[in-house]
Amino acid sequence: MQLLQLTQACEDFYGLNESPFGLTPNTHFYVELPVHQQAFEAMVFALHSGEGFIKVTGEVGTGKTLLCRRLLNYLSEQNVPTAYIPNPTLNSIGLWHAIAAELGLREIPVHEHAIRTIIQRRLLQLVREGHPLILIVDEAQCLPAETLEALRLISNLETERQKLIQIVLFGQPELNDVLATPRFRQLLQRITSSTQLQPLSGVDLLSHYLRQRLACAGYKGRDLFCASAVRRLWLASNGIPRLVNVLATKALLIAFGQGANTIDSRHIERAVADTESALASMDLRQRFWSLTGI
Structure with a gap:
């Protein structure tokens, strides 16, 4: 399946009208941070x-x-x-x-x-x-x-x-x-x-950001990113919205490929492994997990 067809199938699977985490600065997706x-x-x-x-x-x-x-x-x-x-x-x-x-x-x-x-x-x-x-x-x-x-x-x-x-x-x-x-x-x-x-200042703000972007794309279901996924996404991205968008897009495609209804921390991890800029914070994330037991 070609990437465009895969992306469209992923959006249909999750009830989206368009990609919620595109990198183009589209003011339709402006979140009031x-x-x-x-x-x-x-x-x-x-x-x-x-x-x-x-x-x-x-x-x-x-x-x-x-x-x-x-x-x-x-x-x-x-x-x-x-x-x-x-x-x-x-x-x-x-x-x-x-x-x-x-x-x-x-x-x-x-x-x-x-x-x-x-x-x-x-x-x-x-x-x-x-x-x-x-x-x-x-x-x-x-x-x-x-x-x-x-x-x-x-x-x-x-x-x-x-x-x-x-x-x-x-x-x-x-x-x-x-x-x-x-x-x-x-x-x-x-x-x-x-x-x-400044970057997104914490997990709660990131969760709000994800919900708002998904809502702008037409999503009407329950939280698509589970709590552990949001925590790992925040840590992997350092709260940088552009990197959040990159990782969230990849995680959506990975979860879709597995037929998963929600995105969990494993999907974020696979997205991180495929993203060089996110790998730079791997040591910080590992220290965080060792403290929290995630």
Whole structure:
């Protein structure tokens, strides 16, 4: 059986409409985790307050891009103009071109000064229409130094009363290290809202996460993951949502292959054995089991 057919058969077996643990940042599967809700509320408050720079950081797989997509959807619903930069490995002129393209500007000049002039004109128009542009940069830890400096210069665009542009940076913790260097002390001082995303903090929160994702996929039965499976899944994943999704998907397929109605710790173990990033925490898990007798 081909993988696509196997996946579909697995979803049918468990009464699912779609895969509950996909890796694509689909906001349909957004789970209102406390740390994500706090970060979202902090961003919205800072944007409504007219603050210039907002920063959200988190380790790989903690849900930054999904939170970024949620913010973009929210701003779209509020008819707030946005520019989204998913590829931050641009030089400074490339950044200006990307912003111009996001603004729908045509016949973009070659020279940076000319581009800045037409962008500033468009930003003034947006402010007169009711709201400054929100520039959102994903994977901001990859920004070259010259592009970070360009962002600082962009943030200088303002009237006597308000900014013409507000900037939200999403990035891995390495972004904090870059901003802490003397070269970027001016930019760091302009960051008025900073949030650090954390992994799932415990078994109860992971259990809630699994239930919510399954419910979004159409599952209506009793708990599909038994208590011991949730404990081992949390320990194997270190609470990182992306790794949870990888292991949960594999465990579902393994359990389906055995005709099991629920996922237990053995299914998680087989999933872990097939996942290199989960094997890295094997020693920690073994110490935990020796203490708990699981």
